[in-house]
Amino acid sequence: MTIPVSAADWIVINTELILVGTAMIVLLLDAFNRRISDRISPWITLVGVVGGLVSLGFLWGQEYTGFAGMLVIDSFSVLVKMAILFGTGLAVLLSVDYLRREELAQGEYYGLLLLSTVGMLLLTSSANLIMIFLSLEMLSIALYVLTGYARMRPRSQEAGMKYFLLGSFSAAILVYGVALIYGALGTVDLAGVAEALTAPGILSNPVLLAGAGLVLVGLGFKVAAVPFQMWTPDVYEGAPSPVTAFMSVSTKAAAFAALTRVLVFAFSDLSGVWMAVIWAIAALTMIFGNLVAIAQNNIKRMLAYSSIAHAGYILVAVASANQLGIQSIPFYLIAYTFMNIGAWAVVTVITRKGEEGVGLSDYTGLFWRNPLLAVSMGLFMFSLAGIPPTAGFTAKIYLFMAAVNANLIGLLIVAVVTTIISAYFYLRVTVIMFMHRPSEVSAVHVPIAAYVAIIIAVVATLWLFLFPNSTQAFTEAVWRMGL
């Protein structure tokens, strides 16, 4: 018997190894010296995240398969991993002063954040249904704890419990679906699944269809697509703001990577069936997310519904399932990472201790209280609405082009109409910030780390609009490489 571990295996997981190592250092430091850990663990975490980004830079343009086809590195996964790590890094910057303000322990927070990130990175690379389940659980279990991390705040506790119950429920559905697929095809390897599906008559196998449907439900929960979105607003509202920022972008990125890999790579022969389903889910998600967001007066809930709506837009790209669609997914995810984390960063610094001050009224006249903050928030709102000059605009254009190429005119119309509707509630925030001058002006204190995060997000949001070509080479490679 030979040992099937080779050098390529270590290359495939080197980013994950860096982050796991960092997580262990952070945890052990916290266990042995709480005082030092409180001071330096965020910076150790940042060093780890930057190290992970550097290692991704080395992986760029290369293709590896490791651990007997369990994990793959291709341009698609590298790009999505970059989005995830950007999300983690910015979330760390937000957390430093947030944790101090809310008087929460530092060390284990960063350990959990890193371990959740590792789960996401693995999910992005997974080319095997076992790995998809394992990494999905890894990211979720750490996130359940992070969601309930403000242990004394009832809303955070409640969010943790709801996320846990519905998250593990969806995981159970997913694993049952995987078991059925395994029974129908005899393999859980995505490449093996794609190959098995070419056999005559297999496509109408009810066990296979049931299994694929359950897997779709399980992943639908994670990306918060309608009708599996009911946990999203409560969890996003209750969780500590930096955690929400992190999970709204990074979890979404990882789950969409897995969804794309499963549907477009493995089940492409079954596209006649899932195409219609994804079409309907995408349309429903966009309509529901945008319409309900209008009625929200709590900014965290509004952003939660906005996040549901954005899942719908990305699903349009998945439904297109063509070259442009697959390319636009990483681009959209990266753009969404910056604009959404930026918006959550502003929310984080506006809230006061105990997560007070999340009403829209708290944003009245923000421009007079802190112009830089208000202008940044306005930019993020423009970007989320898809108005130039922002990354959100470019990302949406790519997406709509993909839908046109795939001849999904009906879906395109839904996407355009809901985008126009969404402008209402995004711009409402902007109007509140700029138009109503408050009677008394009190300055908003913004910690330096949070400022850095916001400025990075602003620059990236503008950069992706001004120089989409700088990433175009990347996204074009996505099609050439893995797919």
Next chain:
Amino acid sequence: MPPLSWYLYVSAALFALGLFGMMTRRNSIAMLMSIELMLNAANINLVAFSAYLRGHTMVGQMFALFVIALAAAEAAIGLAIVINIYRTVKHIDADEINLMKW
């Protein structure tokens, strides 16, 4: 050996029980148990398929081991979350823990 379908019936019944429990039970510990039922239904499927499929692939058995390990991790996290809630509100009824609407 009994036919494969017997195992599948048992597992489908377990899965349906878990699903039913998830929908109807309001005690969060009972919901946690329902989830465990569903995971174990999947385990039965995996092991049964592993034994009956041509070539006797070990994949299903290995997968079942991972599912068991993760189910334990989930149970531990779930219990921790529930205990934490119990300390503040003194009950674990999922319907009552509802500061935010679902």
Next chain:
Amino acid sequence: MLVQYLPFLILFIVAVAFSGGAILLSRLLGPKRPNPVKLAPYESGMVPIGGTRRPFHIRYYLVAMLFILFDIEIIFLYPWAVIYLTARAARLFLLLEMIVFLGVLMIGYIYIWRKGALDWE
């Protein structure tokens, strides 16, 4: 096929008959002179204190949770042991791999220990 299980069936019948018979016979033949001490629930010879339906100390759940986590990791040792037995080459590598796995668990153990999760008071 089923015949292989015949000894189990016989053993099962004998076990039920023996234990059932013992209880039944002592019921029928034994003298009955009850007093409060005899009727009290048996608690390892101690005098019982309080009812049985008391809530457990919160520490109990914590230790139970940690026990489950570390206990369940052992299942990964079984497939590893099977591979290790049949492996001809690279046994050292396999051993190192398992040591790394256990080392990661060890870090978790050190963490909970240093955090005081195992202290009863």
